[in-house]
Amino acid sequence: MNDPIMPTILSIQNLRVEYPLRDHKRSVKVAVKNLTLSVSAGEVFGFLGPNGAGKTTTMNVMLGFVNATGGDILLFGTSVRQPIARQRIGYLPEMTYYYKFLTAEELLRYYARLFEIPRPETDRRIDAALKLVELEHARKRLIKTYSKGMQQRVGIAQALINNPDLLILDEPTSGLDPLGRMKVREIIQRLKDEGKTVFFASHELGEVETVCDRVAILHEGELRAEGRVKDLVAEHQCNLEQVFLRVVGFQN
Amino acid sequence: MNSARTFWLLLIALFVLCFGLGAGLQPRFQAIENARGQSDNFFILIFGDSSRIFANAAFIKADAYYHSGYYPTIFDNNQAFKTPHMAEDTGAVPSHNQGDETGFMGPPRNWIDAFARHFIPNRHTHLDQGGPTDDLSTSSEVREILPWLDLATEMNPADIRTYLVISFWLRTSLHQPSEAEHVLRGGLRDNPGNPQLLFELGRIYFENYHDPDRARSIYQAGLRSWAMEKPGVPFSERLKYDNSTFDDRFVFEQLQVHLAQLEGSLGNRDAAIEHLQQAERASPDTAPLQKMIDELRGKNP
Amino acid sequence: MNKIFAVAGVVIKELYRRKDFYVLFVLTIIICLIMGSMNVFNDREIIRYVKEICLLLIWISSLIIAITTTARQIPAEREQRTLLPLLAKPLSRTELVVGKFLGCWIVCGLALVCFYAFFGVLAASREHHWPLLNYAQAAFLHWMALGVVIALALLGSLVFAAPSSNATICFSIVAAILCLGRYLDKLALATPEPIRSIVYSLYFSIPHFEIPFDMRNLIIHDWPLIDWKFIWLLGLYLLAYIAFFLTAACLIFRRKALN
Numbered sequence: 001m002n003d004p005i006m007p008t009i010l011s012i013q014n015l016r017v018e019y020p021l022r023d024h025k026r027s028v029k030v031a032v033k034n035l036t037l038s039v040s041a042g043e044v045f046g047f048l049g050p051n052g053a054g055k056t057t058t059m060n061v062m063l064g065f066v067n068a069t070g071g072d073i074l075l076f077g078t079s080v081r082q083p084i085a086r087q088r089i090g091y092l093p094e095m096t097y098y099y100k101f102l103t104a105e106e107l108l109r110y111y112a113r114l115f116e117i118p119r120p121e122t123d124r125r126i127d128a129a130l131k132l133v134e135l136e137h138a139r140k141r142l143i144k145t146y147s148k149g150m151q152q153r154v155g156i157a158q159a160l161i162n163n164p165d166l167l168i169l170d171e172p173t174s175g176l177d178p179l180g181r182m183k184v185r186e187i188i189q190r191l192k193d194e195g196k197t198v199f200f201a202s203h204e205l206g207e208v209e210t211v212c213d214r215v216a217i218l219h220e221g222e223l224r225a226e227g228r229v230k231d232l233v234a235e236h237q238c239n240l241e242q243v244f245l246r247v248v249g250f251q252n
Numbered sequence: 253m254n255s256a257r258t259f260w261l262l263l264i265a266l267f268v269l270c271f272g273l274g275a276g277l278q279p280r281f282q283a284i285e286n287a288r289g290q291s292d293n294f295f296i297l298i299f300g301d302s303s304r305i306f307a308n309a310a311f312i313k314a315d316a317y318y319h320s321g322y323y324p325t326i327f328d329n330n331q332a333f334k335t336p337h338m339a340e341d342t343g344a345v346p347s348h349n350q351g352d353e354t355g356f357m358g359p360p361r362n363w364i365d366a367f368a369r370h371f372i373p374n375r376h377t378h379l380d381q382g383g384p385t386d387d388l389s390t391s392s393e394v395r396e397i398l399p400w401l402d403l404a405t406e407m408n409p410a411d412i413r414t415y416l417v418i419s420f421w422l423r424t425s426l427h428q429p430s431e432a433e434h435v436l437r438g439g440l441r442d443n444p445g446n447p448q449l450l451f452e453l454g455r456i457y458f459e460n461y462h463d464p465d466r467a468r469s470i471y472q473a474g475l476r477s478w479a480m481e482k483p484g485v486p487f488s489e490r491l492k493y494d495n496s497t498f499d500d501r502f503v504f505e506q507l508q509v510h511l512a513q514l515e516g517s518l519g520n521r522d523a524a525i526e527h528l529q530q531a532e533r534a535s536p537d538t539a540p541l542q543k544m545i546d547e548l549r550g551k552n553p
Numbered sequence: 554m555n556k557i558f559a560v561a562g563v564v565i566k567e568l569y570r571r572k573d574f575y576v577l578f579v580l581t582i583i584i585c586l587i588m589g590s591m592n593v594f595n596d597r598e599i600i601r602y603v604k605e606i607c608l609l610l611i612w613i614s615s616l617i618i619a620i621t622t623t624a625r626q627i628p629a630e631r632e633q634r635t636l637l638p639l640l641a642k643p644l645s646r647t648e649l650v651v652g653k654f655l656g657c658w659i660v661c662g663l664a665l666v667c668f669y670a671f672f673g674v675l676a677a678s679r680e681h682h683w684p685l686l687n688y689a690q691a692a693f694l695h696w697m698a699l700g701v702v703i704a705l706a707l708l709g710s711l712v713f714a715a716p717s718s719n720a721t722i723c724f725s726i727v728a729a730i731l732c733l734g735r736y737l738d739k740l741a742l743a744t745p746e747p748i749r750s751i752v753y754s755l756y757f758s759i760p761h762f763e764i765p766f767d768m769r770n771l772i773i774h775d776w777p778l779i780d781w782k783f784i785w786l787l788g789l790y791l792l793a794y795i796a797f798f799l800t801a802a803c804l805i806f807r808r809k810a811l812n
Contacts, residue, residue: 063641065811083645091641097634099563100712101570113559114642158638317601321770327736361738363759368735370783371694371768373776384776395602399593422594431594 001171006040009076009166009197016070017057017221031057033221039199039214041165044192046208046229047201049218050248055169055201058218059170063091073164085123087115090164094171096155100144104135104154106159107143115162129157132187132217149180156187167191169200173207209233209240295407307408314338314400314417320384323372324356337378338397342420345413346502380425392427405439412448415439419452429460447481450474451507464514471511478504491534501534508534512544521548556644558651563802564656565663568622574664581668583609585675587737595748601773607675608769611668612695616727618664623657623706623785624720627806636811654707654799661699665692684775690784691772693764697791701760702727704798711805724797727762734763 004025017032032054039045044249049055060066062073078085105126112122130136132151138146139180144152152175159167172188173181181204188198202208208215209229217225225232226245229240236243295303315336316323324333333356339345357374360366377383379394398421404414415435422432436453443449458467482490482500490500508531515524528545530540532538568574589603627650630636640649669692677683705726709719735739737756741749766789771779 060811065637065640067810083643086641087643089641092639093634093637095634098638099635101567102563106566110559110563111642113554114644116555136706320776322773325736326737364757368761368764370779371764371771371787373770384774395596395599398596399599399602402593426596428594492581503614539810
């Protein structure tokens with residue numbers, strides 16, 4: 001259940017997403033079935049589910065990459081169909097690819113322009129973001145010369161350039177070494193301390209259990225469980241991983 | 253064995269093989285009787301007989317330049333340009349033009365066509381008559397047709413009219429008779445004894461170098477070449493009034509008329525009259541020639 | 554508008570950090586200088602054939618730059634997955650499409666400035682005069698024509714999956730219009746119904762950017778300046794086609810799923 005005092009940042013209302021299948025029957029695949037959930041301000045929300053559960057589809061609709069077949073998603077009270085809904089969010093995709101012909105500084109400046117951040121403020125934020133992700137020494141180098149870890153850190157920096165109120169992360173620790181994962185956890189904790197909201201999808205249930213306030217578990221497009229982590233763990237009397245397995249039907 | 257060494261040895265062996273094959277096979281190819289293979293002309297070597305198509309395109313391009321771009325395409329009525337005007341104006345090439353000289357485009361077909369005509373050359377002009385600006389001081393810009401004509405001679409050395417046109421414009425508008433002579437002699441190397449080329453060469457010697465004796469020799473050589481062109485055909489057949497003999501008669505007439513002018517300028521009245529009478533045999537319109545004869549007779553009745 | 558210019562700026566940056574333009578520019582210069590150094594009957598003032606070759610190379614190079622740059626803009630972003638973090642920003646798809654178009658168009662404009670500057674210097678070296686207004690007219694209409702080609706290529710990039718097929722189709726369409734656009738109505742007359750009606754419809758509906766292409770003859774042969782009202786009218790005509798193709802591209806892109 002949501003915190004009744006904190007405002008709702010993200011509201012998913014009866015979301016339904018269907019994909020037409022290219023067969024002679026013109027059938028459709030239902031990727032998300034009537035999903036309803038909401039996230040309050042200041043929460044760290046984990047979005048869990050096995051592969052093909054509909055997590056990525058839901059996030060794609062949230063970010064405007066895909067149109068919903070039914071229902072809607074509101075970000076800060078504005079429908080995601082409007083670009084302005086994304087003014088206060090930051091997004092870190094699972095696979096971090098950025099313009100190889102730009103430097104890190106140029107990339108951040110570009111994205112800052114898209115947020116219409118004034119020039120002096122842009123300079124300050126670029127310095128702060130690069131310092132946070134420890135890329136100050138490489139700010140003038142082209143991104144094509146970066147290692148995977150450095151590219152991931154650029155991704156974090158661009159997700160934070162507009163000082164977002166909601167940070168959406170898709171598998172943020174995927175492919176990172178233990179040091180990198182620790183860094184990501186620290187950033188998430190820091191954002192939480194600052195009162196930001198974090199919404200992330202992950203398969204690393206150990207990390208989710210550590211950092212998340214609430215989680216939702218999706219399976220075959222349907223919401224199977226939702227609630228505070230400690231409540232779910234207490235209810236099933238096991239750790240989050242086992243809760244997950246039970247909810248999706250692989251009970252040991 | 254070192255793989256890099258093996259690679260280099262293999263490369264050297266292949267190079268030796270290729271070079272040896274080339275050296276061994278080259279005499280065999282030389283022995284093959286092929287005019288194209290033995291040609292020292294780059295375009296004929298590359299394109300073969302199809303170089304003639306490109307040569308004609310280059311010749312037409314020169315005429316398009318002569319008209320400052322105002323020229324029919326394959327979609328337009330091109331009867332007016334059957335004989336390119338730059339060639340027609342030389343007086344050395346017979347004209348077969350019968351169509352509309354100035355309005356090949358016709359009226360605008362629709363609003364797009366009407367609007368587009370503001371952006372293309374839309375007036376009939378000649379470079380030696382001032383071009384698009386009607387500025388006669390720019391008449392020497394007829395030089396701009398020369399590169400395409402030069403290309404046409406390279407691609408088809410057998411096309412006589414190209415040499416005639418180059419020579420005429422070099423001689424008259426650009427005042428470079430020595431260059432014109434050089435072009436004609438190049439044409440004669442590829443087309444030995446051609447009467448049209450000899451005619452034009454004779455004009456240079458007479459009109460530019462003021463050497464009538466040499467000019468006379470060249471004109472007479474042209475006549476002899478003309479006579480030997482079709483050995484089995486009697487003169488009467490070649491000079492009869494018929495569309496098929498038009499070009500043949502034109503050359504004969506040109507040579508005779510210019511010989512007459514030459515002899516007339518030297519005071520050899522009888523010789524001049526004789527040449528004019530010969531020209532009458534070939535001319536479709538004898539009135540001007542008869543007038544010239546009468547004038548010559550009138551000088552010394 | 555700031556966002557549109559931001560997107561355009563990145564497109565421009567990409568071009569001057571790639572080598573395509575420089576290669577084409579240097580190649581054009583080399584070919585023209587070789588052509589210009591040919592000795593034609595010892596006359597050093599012959600220049601029009603060099604002007605024609607130069608202008609033809611400029612058109613070919615500019616079309617290559619326009620189509621290859623534009624055809625890969627959005628497909629490359631999808632392939633390299635840079636599109637998702639981009640559209641996660643408060644940037645509408647319409648702004649992205651317009652920004653890409655503007656970037657490619659400005660890039661082509663800058664390339665044209667360089668090409669026509671070289672052309673002007675080359676021509677003036679023999680002609681000893683500078684018909685700058687004539688060159689300005691030709692360059693402006695050339696740029697407008699490229700705008701139509703870019704808008705068409707952008708639309709194609711949203712319809713065809715592969716940039717290579719889009720580029721091939723665009724090149725084919727552009728070549729067909731440049732060679733035959735002016736004569737389609739004549740071709741129509743020579744065909745029976747119903748092909749005649751189809752060809753006539755095609756003639757009136759295609760963008761006639763062969764008009765600026767054919768305008769090269771006026772520059773080559775030193776024709777007088779065209780009345781400016783016709784220049785603006787043609788510019789407006791081409792702008793209408795740019796708007797049409799861009800609108801179609803925006804409508805298609807709006808509905809495309811990006812997963």
